[in-house]
Structure formats: structure tokens, C-alpha cells
Amino acid sequence: MRERRIALLGATGSIGRQALDVIASNPDLSVCALASGSQSLDRLAAELDVEHAQVGGDVVDLLEASEPDLVLNAVVGFTGVGATLWALERGVTLALANKESLVAAGDLAMTAWRRGGGLLLPVDSEHSALHQCLDGHSPQTVESIVLTASGGPFRNRSADELESVTVEEALAHPTWSMGPKITIDSATLANKGLELIEAHFLFGIEYERIEVVVHPTSVVHALVRFRDGATLAHLGHPDMRVPISFALTYPDRRVTSVTSLDFSAGLTLEFERPDTERFPLLALAREAGERGGTYPCAFNAANEIAVAAFLDGRIRFTEIAALVEEALAAVDGAPASDLGELVEADEQARSAAERRLAPAA
Ligand code: NAD
């Protein structure tokens, strides 16, 4: 593999720091640009001898100036849309952790991807697993795909108990260690809803052929059912350095610091149906995805507002879903023909969610 110069967006986050580990152990990977939301990058840029570093603001200028071979988009939230579209449009390899950008801008991103003709490599563990299970198989042999969900810390809480769960409890994820926003999304199952929409766009599969199952230990990352009755699964310890390494070194498969599973120690795999009564955000995401247009964008925007409000102590855990449902009912979901219209749809949904927050504040 020839040397790969990486623009690392979201360098100070959970994915960003693990990516730095992966980059450090592969001499042909280097960092040519760093971006963060608000944390200083001075020390990191000096350590890595990186000329292009930016805190906040629009990353497009940074990308233009640094001319990366690969963009790792590991920022959190809708703010990642610009970098996703930039890389796809130009055919620059995109390693995508920022699922919100594909959920919000799915149609625009797919058009940009077709025009740019570059590689789009998912970093999200389920989608990396699906990419690997689907590799080399023709689409007409695929019957359905299955995303696994840990079920989060509240898998066994009753609807009543969910009313009073705290921020601290919601931030204690049972299997993955991640940034705060995705950790709350995992507790509400909004994360799996976002991933459902992400999978639809990435693999071009209709929603009715994408199943979600709860699998508490997160050992099986995803499965693909084929028409002959066979199912392929991807298994491993839940450690993001594996999918990060796969995306950064694709099509190679490099050594990582993660060991493979030890089956002699015993391994029991459990699966169950997700409960969309207690976790309505999964069903709301599916509905938003099926309706199409800017409904997925609105789902994401309202969810971002609701999660921030929960983390700030302004609403209860169960109000996250209620807020998203109300915001979705208030928007028109009309398709966006360009980034300007998408930003408007995002703002419309944010305002709808914020209006509903105001009386409670
Ligand atoms: P995090 O909160 O730990 O880190 C987010 C990073 O984004 C930080 O470096 C922050 O400074 C940066 N950022 C925020 N706003 C920015 C802006 N405007 N410009 C540039 N940088 C900005 O989040 P995370 O857990 O690392 O997740 C990052 C993304 O990856 C999310 O979309 C998440 O859903 C996805 N993801 C994360 C994991 C995981 O294990 N953490 C797994 C799958 C997918």
C-alpha cells in the first residue's frame, strides 16, 4: 500500500483518539490535517508535525489546503455533512464514522458518491461488518441484512423505571466506550435507528430487508442472510480499533492490538427482538427513513437537540423520544435538492424541537 495522508476530523474524540493509535502503529499512514470542535490541537499538531489544524469552523478550507488521500470523518453530529459531501464529490476516500451526515444527507451524499466515484468505507462497526460480509457477493443473492444492538444499559428496565433514569446511568454503556452523544443514542436505541438509515444508503437495501436484533454482548457485529439459506456473521471483541484499522488500511487487513475471540473459553450468543414500545426511537427512525425526503434529516436534528437537552438536565430520558416524535410531526419532510435546502430542513426540525423544549425550561 502506498503512503496514505489522512485528514483526521474529530481528532480529540473517542474515534479520533483510537484512530491515532491505529495510525501510530502503521508507518505508511500519516496525518496531514487535524480538526476538532473546541479542544485545542496545538500539542497534537506539534507532536505529529501537522501543518494544517483547525478548531471549530468550516473544515472545507482545511481539506482543500491539506489535500488528503483519505478523510476520516469522526466529528459528531450534522456538522459532519460538509466534510462527507466534500470527500464524496471529489472521489477522495472517505472513512466514515460520522453516521449523522449520511442519515441527514443520504440522497445528496449518494449523488455526490456516484459523481466522485471514490471509496466510501464505513467505520461504524456494524457497517464495517456488513461491508465485509457482503464483499464479493452479488446483490441479488442477498435476502436481508441484520444489525445487532447491545440494547444499551436499560435493556431490562420497565417503562416506569425508564422515567427516572439519570444521565450518569445513561452514560454507562455496557459494552462500548464512546463519546457522550452516541452513548445516549445507544441507551435510547436512536443509535440503531440512525444505523438503519445509514445501512439503507450505504448498501442500497430497502428498509423492509434490514432487521435489527438485540444482542447484549456485542460480539456479533452484523449478519447477512443469503437466498440459499446461508447466513454470514462478523464476530469479534467490541473494539473500534478493528473497524478503524480496516477502513484506514483497506483493502489490506493489518495487525491490530486487539486479539481474536477465544472459543475454548465458551461463548454463548443471545439474540432477542427489540422492544419499540419502551424504545420508540427505533421505530420513529424506521418510519422517517421509509418516508424519505428530509424526514431522516429532521429525525437526526430533533434527536441532537433532545440528547443535548437530556445531557443538560432539561428533560427526562423518556422525553427524548417524545420530543423527536413531535418535531417530526411538525416538519414537511420535503426533499432537499442541495446543501442549502438540507441546512434549512435541519434548522426547521431543530426549531420545532426547541419550541417544544421552551415551556419545560
Ligand atoms: P466524541 O464526542 O468523543 O468526539 C467528537 C469529536 O468531534 C471531537 O473531537 C470534537 O472536538 C469534534 N467536533 C465536534 N464538532 C466539530 C466541528 N464543528 N468541527 C470539527 N470537529 C468537531 O464522539 P465519538 O464517540 O468519537 O463519535 C464521533 C462520530 O463517530 C459520531 O458520529 C458517532 O456516532 C460515530 N461513531 C462513534 C463510535 C464510537 O465508538 N465512539 C462508534 C461508531 C460510530
Ligand code: MG
Ligand atoms: Mg455502531
